[in-house]
Amino acid sequence: MNSQQNSNQNNKQGNNNPDSRNPAATATENPEQTREIICIACPVGCHLQVMFRGGLAKDASPDPDTIAITGNRCPRGEIYGREEVLAPTRMVTTTIPVAGSSFARRVPVRTTGPIPVARIPDLLTQLHAMELHAPLARGQVLLTVEGSENSDNEAIQVVTSHRA
């Protein structure tokens, strides 16, 4: 049905490049991979080529020492590219039904910071199963996101982003 090929680059699929720089490495077991990423650190939107080894197994991260980034016009691109292949994170927002409010049927909620992309589907399932009751204030903590603790052991929470 879809005879047109997508004109946009599909950034999710890494290309396995044959290893050319280091023939000693076992190219079949640990090949160099390249991912195309558009940097969003600023509006310029540099197209980054992030090269790395490892991370082929499901849920495995690339080897941080092998990451090499080209295509960035500034150092922020380097930081963004590393984070994107090592531990991508996103803010999550959604709405949850609320009973007993005079003006709202649903209350908007947000994470207090970016959470690991892999945790998003479970979090959404958890949030969409909730039912809340008015009155609610803005910033009320609804839950703590499992597995979101940073190095200081601070966890990301889900809070209401409007009263209801």
Place this chain on the structure above:
Amino acid sequence: MTEYTLDAAVIGGGAAGMSAAKALVDAGCTTALVEREQTLGGILLQCIHNGFGVHEFKEELTGPEYAERWEDMVTPLAGPRGATIFTDTTVMELIPGSDEGGFTLVCVSPGSGFFHIRTRAVVLTAGCRERNRGNIRIPGTRPAGVYTAGLAQRMVNMEGCLPGKDAVIVGSGDIGLIMARRLVWSGCRVHGVVEIQPYPSGLTRNIVQCLNDFSIPLYLSHVVSRIHGRTRLEAVDITPLEEGRPDTAKTFTQACDNLLLSVGLIPSAELAREAGAQLNPLTGGPLVDCRLMSTVPGLFAAGNGLHVHDLVDYVSAEARRAGENAAAYLSGYQPARQIRLKPGSNIRYLVPGTLDPARPQPILFRPMIVKNGAILTLSLDGKIIKEQKKNHIQPSEMMQVDPAKLDLGNLELRPDSVLEVSLS
């Protein structure tokens, strides 16, 4: 009939209206703030994603958070010497009076029925509406399942109902992109975003986080050429453009049960037009002078009701200026002279249309080109007075320049001087 008499009225209680009302009250004017919904906040309440407030509050807020912060600043202003907030109230008609440029607002609300508000100045902050299927003339049947993206956003985020299970989105504006992610996160499939231009019209960040994250195809230089389905939408035809013309041989069909249109916004300027204000055909909003005042004396406009913005922070700032200018108008200030502002190369329009050298205010505009390393040039009567390098420009990002930094006092200004803004 009940009648209220105040110094000023602000029509629309969203981001622009709250800011304009606060500025008016802060300047000592009694002010009516009229909002048709039950709560202040306007369209911000359905924009649940984050990214608002970076300029105004120096942090990234969601739309509802941004709205409630403003509500928290405006609500305490209510009182006989400050603001009178009319929620659940629609302004049916704005009638300019014959004497001294006063206005009568014909209002209606479920609680109070018909009533009048009389004022000497009005700030119109009624926001904008979405362009729809009729505006882009998609051929085909007229089944259920074709929505504007903002309406679908309201349905999903505020009412809790989905527009369907299999979506196609027309237009790569930010609302359409954000709805793509929203639908995927709500369990729907999004089969593609179809954009007539060769470049995306939304922010790069939204292309990355709303489309690429979910491997949603972006069909640049493509159009939806037909809608199929009798009672419910069943599929759309998508056709690539070759040098601006549809290449019908390459048309393909995509099954879907809902089609979301994110194809631009138009200022809601009906009240201004009916009150006799001249409109700017390029923006769809009222033509305004250096004070953001329309051609009807005492009628000001700001925010998306003046011209469509992409950053709410700019809306709040513009509306603050409109409120301050309306207060200055009420206290008798008239600009001694106004310099005409002219859009130069690669700039579609400038808002406002003139500059008061005694009180210079920011000039907002939208580039017509995508470019890295562009030069912004300001020339007075053909002589370059300022050049500024811009890292990156694109039509989806509004720009502004602040002439307060131009040192206009040292320039030779004639009564017929023209300041031109251009990009190269």
